[in-house]
Amino acid sequence: MKLKVKFNALTAFWILIVAILVAPILLFLLNAISPRSLSQGSEWFTLRAFTSIAHGQFAQGLFNSFILGVLVAVLTAFLATVIAWIVLRTNSPIRRVWTFFVFALLLAPSYLIALGWQRLIEQRGVFDILGIPSAGIRNLFYGPVGIFIVLAVKGLPFAYLVISNSMRSLGGEFEDAIRVHGGSRIEAFKTMATLLSPAIWSAIAIVFAETISDFGVAATFSSESHFPIATYSLYLAIENFPANYPVGAAVGTVLLFLIVIALLLQAKYLRGRSFRTLSGRTRPFRTIELSRLGKWLSSGFVIAILLVALGVPAFGALSASALSGVGSPFSGHAWTLMNYKSVINSPSLHNPLLFSSKIALIVALFASILAAVCARLLTQKKAGAGSQILDFILLAAVALPGIVFAAGYIFAYNLPLTNSLGIHLYGTTTLLGLAYLAGALPSTSRSLVGNMSQLQESLSEACRVHGSNAIRTWIDVTMPIIAKPLLAAFCLTYAGTLLELPVSQLLYAPGAEPLSVGIDKALANYDYGGGTAMEVLGILSALAVVAVAYSLFKLLAPRGWKRIGVARGK
Amino acid sequence: MENNQGQLVTVENASKFYGELAALNSLNLTIEPGEFLVLLGPSGSGKSTLIRSLAGIEKIDQGRISFADQIMSEGDKHVAPEKRNLAMVFQDYALWPHLTAEENVAYALKRRSLSREESTKLVLEMLDRVGLANKRGNYPSELSGGEQQRVALARAIVARPSLLLFDEPLSNLDADLRERLRIEISTLTREIGASALYITHDQSEAFALADRIGVINKGAIEQIDKPEKIYNKPATRFVANFTGTAGHFRGIVNSVDEKYCNVELGGDLLKARHTTNLEPGMEVDILVRPAATSFDSTGKNRIKCSITDVAYRGRGYDHAIETKYGSLTGVFDDSAHDRGERMEVSIDPQRCIAFQIADSKVVEGLARI
Numbered sequence: 001m002k003l004k005v006k007f008n009a010l011t012a013f014w015i016l017i018v019a020i021l022v023a024p025i026l027l028f029l030l031n032a033i034s035p036r037s038l039s040q041g042s043e044w045f046t047l048r049a050f051t052s053i054a055h056g057q058f059a060q061g062l063f064n065s066f067i068l069g070v071l072v073a074v075l076t077a078f079l080a081t082v083i084a085w086i087v088l089r090t091n092s093p094i095r096r097v098w099t100f101f102v103f104a105l106l107l108a109p110s111y112l113i114a115l116g117w118q119r120l121i122e123q124r125g126v127f128d129i130l131g132i133p134s135a136g137i138r139n140l141f142y143g144p145v146g147i148f149i150v151l152a153v154k155g156l157p158f159a160y161l162v163i164s165n166s167m168r169s170l171g172g173e174f175e176d177a178i179r180v181h182g183g184s185r186i187e188a189f190k191t192m193a194t195l196l197s198p199a200i201w202s203a204i205a206i207v208f209a210e211t212i213s214d215f216g217v218a219a220t221f222s223s224e225s226h227f228p229i230a231t232y233s234l235y236l237a238i239e240n241f242p243a244n245y246p247v248g249a250a251v252g253t254v255l256l257f258l259i260v261i262a263l264l265l266q267a268k269y270l271r272g273r274s275f276r277t278l279s280g281r282t283r284p285f286r287t288i289e290l291s292r293l294g295k296w297l298s299s300g301f302v303i304a305i306l307l308v309a310l311g312v313p314a315f316g317a318l319s320a321s322a323l324s325g326v327g328s329p330f331s332g333h334a335w336t337l338m339n340y341k342s343v344i345n346s347p348s349l350h351n352p353l354l355f356s357s358k359i360a361l362i363v364a365l366f367a368s369i370l371a372a373v374c375a376r377l378l379t380q381k382k383a384g385a386g387s388q389i390l391d392f393i394l395l396a397a398v399a400l401p402g403i404v405f406a407a408g409y410i411f412a413y414n415l416p417l418t419n420s421l422g423i424h425l426y427g428t429t430t431l432l433g434l435a436y437l438a439g440a441l442p443s444t445s446r447s448l449v450g451n452m453s454q455l456q457e458s459l460s461e462a463c464r465v466h467g468s469n470a471i472r473t474w475i476d477v478t479m480p481i482i483a484k485p486l487l488a489a490f491c492l493t494y495a496g497t498l499l500e501l502p503v504s505q506l507l508y509a510p511g512a513e514p515l516s517v518g519i520d521k522a523l524a525n526y527d528y529g530g531g532t533a534m535e536v537l538g539i540l541s542a543l544a545v546v547a548v549a550y551s552l553f554k555l556l557a558p559r560g561w562k563r564i565g566v567a568r569g570k
Numbered sequence: 571m572e573n574n575q576g577q578l579v580t581v582e583n584a585s586k587f588y589g590e591l592a593a594l595n596s597l598n599l600t601i602e603p604g605e606f607l608v609l610l611g612p613s614g615s616g617k618s619t620l621i622r623s624l625a626g627i628e629k630i631d632q633g634r635i636s637f638a639d640q641i642m643s644e645g646d647k648h649v650a651p652e653k654r655n656l657a658m659v660f661q662d663y664a665l666w667p668h669l670t671a672e673e674n675v676a677y678a679l680k681r682r683s684l685s686r687e688e689s690t691k692l693v694l695e696m697l698d699r700v701g702l703a704n705k706r707g708n709y710p711s712e713l714s715g716g717e718q719q720r721v722a723l724a725r726a727i728v729a730r731p732s733l734l735l736f737d738e739p740l741s742n743l744d745a746d747l748r749e750r751l752r753i754e755i756s757t758l759t760r761e762i763g764a765s766a767l768y769i770t771h772d773q774s775e776a777f778a779l780a781d782r783i784g785v786i787n788k789g790a791i792e793q794i795d796k797p798e799k800i801y802n803k804p805a806t807r808f809v810a811n812f813t814g815t816a817g818h819f820r821g822i823v824n825s826v827d828e829k830y831c832n833v834e835l836g837g838d839l840l841k842a843r844h845t846t847n848l849e850p851g852m853e854v855d856i857l858v859r860p861a862a863t864s865f866d867s868t869g870k871n872r873i874k875c876s877i878t879d880v881a882y883r884g885r886g887y888d889h890a891i892e893t894k895y896g897s898l899t900g901v902f903d904d905s906a907h908d909r910g911e912r913m914e915v916s917i918d919p920q921r922c923i924a925f926q927i928a929d930s931k932v933v934e935g936l937a938r939i
Contacts, residue, residue: 458664459667461660466652467681467729469652476666481666481668563709564668
């Protein structure tokens, strides 16, 4: 009997998903238990890799990551709840600017935040040059405290977005009901905290996963602070010669296991509890009028957090890029734009920025298109097994540490089997691009799922019964309605790819270095001024592209497209 | 633009399954050219599945759907919605939020290949017809629910389709608007001469709109006929129940003639019409239409009752009453009676119908209830 395989666009989509998302990760993780099946050892099944990471540096790294994850998650959930309350429930003046800073924090990779702090407090850094005593803070920062602060700064926007979304939908009637039935302010607050608890648990789980997956801080502080963390141990296992893939895979598996445990605990807590707080009858809550002192205190609290999170690292990067001789014991120091000039004139400094800009543009474009397809498949009314599998793959991939992802790519596309299939992508820019795409796809798809699920099926159905075919319906109805979220997804993917670290570090092709690798190399060559100028230019270029994209949308998009999501009456 | 001739629509043995559940169960239906057919049924009866299958949004698993002599769905054949020359008004309006009222209506004319001027003229005429010419530039979010549904109606009608489908279009509107829009739907649809299928769970809407009514239950048509026939001669207890009752009494048939039966309620004897073959001793349910009841003390067929509630209705008062055998609502009188007042309710035998209770056996001797 002849097996008939139907090849269509959906089959091609699935082949792509397996090739760029599923196969590399599974093959890499398989190393941990069956090295021989992938020509990495002599045993078909063994737990040797796990026993070898059960002590020494690896065990210490995993333990440190776990403790950091728990502490950072709890602290950020607390801070995010307080900030969300100040921003959403009070008339504190700080609420007007906070949203902008949340997105700035979301865009800034942890290694750039860490580097900003480093430039300030390192020996012969900006503080030393400016004569500000920094030995104390230096000793404190190059260790668990510094790592903790940077990771907390990175976790805060995630926790805030989850908790603030929930708080926004918590109507005023719950509080009113408690008060009119004789409850005190404290009782009202307790009830509100209970109603918010699903969001708080979600925030803790998400920040825990983000924290133990982070590679940026591992690549900067951890390597210099003698405080091992798991992602850096994994990096060393596959980057040292000879590479020890089974051990790297074992560390990756334990990291994934910890993330799964966190998500399961969250699910267990939420099971059977339904705190649905959003309905068509939800009444807006009353804004709490703060006293003058209250306004000062609330604004001061948020500003202090912003200073630590963004102000200090931004000042570190800007000042280091505008000072000559940072990090050098010999030369004099002066305020100058020479570092920027040298980035513009030196190909070794500006080529990484140009390269990353180009590849980020291509990746963002493809990721947005594919993410729209994924989101549509996930939200269609008749969700079949395919949608459920895709949902699981994307969810698992969101939780996957970037470093495990990159390691999976190195391993899978370096296998003799892959070469014998005629796939020679290892060490090419194409592979880097595919890894960027695969890394961006899960979160980009997830960011579109919410908007896509709000797109009522009847809008498309109305289009079909009034004479348009499926493609025309996508162009005429689906695209305009999701245009704005799609633009946001494009911008986030662009900025994320431009500044990406772990995949860039492990997969860049010789002669085509991405921005993060270029910065790292400049810093490794003690060109602190040039490296930080690259950082600043990289961030400015990302902001410029976002500004251009939104301006073009504002100028060129039809009026109706721009109205979607705008509140009535505006 | 010329009106399209209304479409002859035939549905033969159509079945549609969702897992184990049969949403359509060998359903048969014909809509004559230019006819306004209303399908009346409760939630989950299969009416939405049927209308969506006619639109081509859903595929039937078995059976056939034809428009005139053209097969739309049968086996693997399934004509796409855009090729069926129909239009539909959705329950949630389904207006495209990024297009203005004018653009929404104009969209339906794209398939007609008209010049821009012709298209604009038709759209404005149609918007004027539904009273929204002054809101042509408004986006759906700037229109009220009733206005949105009128735009949806204009969009459906502007291209003069041969078949119009209405998926509970008035269910999201308040009572006053519902009545006004119902009249607009009725007149506009008949003006363009299209065949129309309208689904609803509201019997008053069905009776007001339909040339014929089909009552649908568990994926099959229980009865299809003119509104008067459906009301006066319901074929089944379900049809009678779904087309409006004040309440029901259970009893045992005492005697039967050609048209009426006497039913022993347990002390009182009530005369009722019957539509199926009944025998003395059978256990029956008597369904009482609201119009059957009055406080006429000279009437026959009277039962003692007490007033439990009274509601002012402008032209008089509706009463809820309690009898020894059950309660009735909507008992109308020109004057109000006090709660707790003892009265006698008179029931017109012509407007109450006895149905045999499924699986009931003939009971020998006296009534058991």
